[in-house]
């Protein structure tokens with residue numbers, strides 16, 4: 474039996490975190506199924522942007538480095554994120570982008586395994602992860618860094634004593650398929666391999682226990698489920714036990730043990746500040762820092778519980794709508810094996826997505842033929858899901874997506 478709008482309302486009424494959507498400013502009438510790509514602005518993030526520009530920068534000028542603790546933002550913001558990934562203090566710092574951070578920690582991870590050179594990764598990893606490894610390979614030479622990629626089902630077979638570093642993304646950016654971090658990390662460690670996890674699509678939406686799972690290094694993103702704003706800084710997790718065993722390659726003054734001594738020789742800071750290179754982006758980091766406060770009011774368990782319920786509701790509606798059969802699920806069937814997204818292939822996925830956007834349901838498209846729907850539980854309701862499926866059904870039934878205005882590709886898809 475197809476769920477009805479009344480069913481959606483009933484689920485919304487029972488949703489114990491439904492009130493959190495009031496902390497976001499989603500434009501009236503829009504349904505945002507793209508929080509997995511760029512989280513929306515929260516009221517506290519918007520206030521932080523005004524506060525840091527008008528009051529701190531505006532009134533207090535350079536004294537804000539001390540007065541408003543700008544200098545400690547990378548650590549303070551990192552510690553807020555640490556609570557979301559199961560990390561004890563002193564192991565996480567907010568800085569740079571995932572790409573830059575991966576460059577730093579991949580180099581560090583290779584130093585921990587100096588007799589080996591192979592970096593093993595999944596062939597459909599997010600491209601930046603592969604580009605960074607290819608770049609290091611070019612700089613260091615294949616005898617020190619050599620990228621090997623394979624299918625995600627073959628990764629565990631390839632864990633041999635030749636591999637120095639296993640570099641994996643926890644949630645596949647297209648399909649949403651997840652790895653079991655604990656199991657894969659244990660298998661890699663049994664072969665002496667150092668493991669780096671890219672948590673871009675995990676942090677803020679999936680339960681993580683990096684310390685307990687003995688993860689070596691991780692990186693993650695500030696602008697997706699953490700709602701830090703476009704280009705918000707990313708983060709690095711480095712397990713305590715490794716922190717004195719490498720030198721990170723992007724040496725800069727902010728990673729020096731005493732930046733304001735202006736000494737001519739580089740001496741790295743201890744702990745996580747060694748990962749800093751240049752001046753932190755204070756405005757965007759302040760916005761991210763404030764956006765993280767919403768997690769004081771909700772547990773990751775509650776978020777995950779609602780994400781699964783939203784995806785199940787979507788699936789029930791889809792299954793009862795034969796006109797949607799053309800959309801082929803490429804995400805794992807079981808919610809336990811996927812992150813907070815559903816992905817469908819369709820030859821006209823791009824136009825369908827554009828047509829949806831024109832009807833105020835914002836999803837995204839990933840080449841070659843994937844319609845990707847993100848389920849961010851902090852601001853989505855079951856009624857939003859009901860309306861999204863209604864619009865999708867109408868688009869596929871009427872074939873309205875074939876109109877010319879929906880087929881032209883834009884620069885950012």
Ligand SMILES: Cc1ncc(COP(=O)(O)O)c(C=O)c1O
Nearest residue numbers: 570571572599601642646673707
């Ligand atoms: C899995 C994954 N890693 C890395 C990135 C890129 O991160 P950044 O832009 O911070 O370098 C993305 C962006 O979507 C991603 O999905």
